[in-house]
Amino acid sequence: GAVVSQHPSWVICKSGTSVKIECRSLDFQATTMFWYRQFPKQSLMLMATSNEGSKATYEQGVEKDKFLINHASLTLSTLTVTSAHPEDSSFYICSANPIVEQNNEQFFGPGTRLTVL
Amino acid sequence: KQEVTQIPAALSVPEGENLVLNCSFTDSAIYNLQWFRQDPGKGLTSLLLIQSSQREQTSGRLNASLDKSSGRSTLYIAASQPGDSATYLCAVTGSRLTFGEGTQLTVNP
Numbered sequence: 001g002a003v004v005s006q007h008p009s010w011v012i013c014k015s016g017t018s019v020k021i022e023c024r025s026l027d028f029q030a031t032t033m034f035w036y037r038q039f040p041k042q043s044l045m046l047m048a049t050s051n052e053g054s055k056a057t058y059e060q061g062v063e064k065d066k067f068l069i070n071h072a073s074l075t076l077s078t079l080t081v082t083s084a085h086p087e088d089s090s091f092y093i094c095s096a097n098p099i100v101e102q103n104n105e106q107f108f109g110p111g112t113r114l115t116v117l
Numbered sequence: 118k119q120e121v122t123q124i125p126a127a128l129s130v131p132e133g134e135n136l137v138l139n140c141s142f143t144d145s146a147i148y149n150l151q152w153f154r155q156d157p158g159k160g161l162t163s164l165l166l167i168q169s170s171q172r173e174q175t176s177g178r179l180n181a182s183l184d185k186s187s188g189r190s191t192l193y194i195a196a197s198q199p200g201d202s203a204t205y206l207c208a209v210t211g212s213r214l215t216f217g218e219g220t221q222l223t224v225n226p
Contacts, residue, residue, distance in 0.1 A: 006160075034214065042218070043206060043216045043217060043218045043219055044161075044206070044216045046213060046214065046215075049213070091158075093160055093161065095161075095214070104148045104149055104210045105149070105151065105163065105166050106151065106163070106208075106210075106214055107163065108153070108160045108161040108162075108163070109160055110159060110160035111158075111159065111160040113158065
């Protein structure tokens with residue numbers, strides 16, 4: 001149980017295009033999902049907290065107009081990287097905490113590798 | 118602001134050795150602490166979760182301890198195997214999940 005999927009697993013795009021990444025909880029519901037990015041040889045950096053039915057909460061330094069987050073249902077959150085540039089190339093990982101869980105355990109997706117040319 | 122530190126940053130051991138990975142955190146007001154494994158280019162696999170009220174958790178060859186008052190946790194891996202080679206991350210949950218930088222483990226056959 002507690003499986004999180006991400007789609008796509010990797011994407012290559014041209015500079016200036018927008019890329020949408022999906023995060024789905026497959027066997028549980030989550031009111032809150034989290035988006036992280038990870039640069040090579042570095043740890044995960046929290047970008048934003050995605051709240052079902054309301055606006056996302058962004059971490060300091062993360063541009064909300066650049067990284068659009070939509071959490072339209074209890075099993076799906078999307079991250080759209082708008083007008084992507086090479087510096088946006090990174091590994092993006094989402095996580096979710098099941099509603100029924102009381103211990104705040106986070107379950108992570110397999111990640112999406114974004115390469116912007 | 119919570120800060121999480123992992124020592125060592127990298128570790129290379131021969132197969133069969135028992136080893137300890139260390140994690141320290143600055144703010145003891147946490148809900149839980151999780152240890153994860155990350156293989157290159159992959160997502161995170163949760164290994165163990167210790168609630169703030171617990172002292173340790175065990176799963177197979179893995180044992181994690183938590184000393185909340187001193188802000189420390191250890192991950193003990195018994196009889197290491199080449200398949201254990203990965204980056205191990207600890208993360209604490211307070212107002213948010215805060216990760217350490219990870220320990221890159223290599224177990225040599």
